Amino acid sequence: MEALLFENAPWRLDAACRTDDASLGEIFFSDELQHISQAKAICARCPVMAQCLEGAITRREPWGVWGGQLFRNGKVLTSKRRRGRPAKVLRPEDEFLQVPVPEHLRDRLRSA
Structure with missing residues (x-):
């Protein structure tokens, strides 16, 4: 039932990620840091970011x-790094974009 409520939510029409094809699905559901940062950047300028969150x-x-x-198992990940041994010096493309959480939702977040 909740999925149907989400699909019919009128705010979705104004979402910055809304396209007629599935072209953005790859970046919004990727493990690659660059894709995640791209998705977060789209969200950061979205007029309905708070409703989506x-x-x-x-x-x-x-x-x-x-x-x-970034959600994983129903919780928000506050950081993410590449697989394998951590780099001694963080590469610019590995920067994890931080998007502020609207104040009224902060107490509802569950962090991993």
Whole structure:
């Protein structure tokens, strides 16, 4: 039932990620840091970011970038790094874009 409520949410029409094809799905549901940062940058300038994030929190989204936050297993990841041994010096393309959480949603976030 919640999925149907989300699909019919009128705010989705104004979402910055809304396209007629699935071209953005690759970046919003990727493990690549560059893709995640691209998705977060789209969310950061989206007029309905707060509504999207609120819906993702309510649904405990299992995966992807929603409302400017990266979800994994229903929780928000505050950081992410490449697989393997951590680099001694962080590469610019590995910067994890931080998108502020709207104040009214901060107490509802569950961090991993």
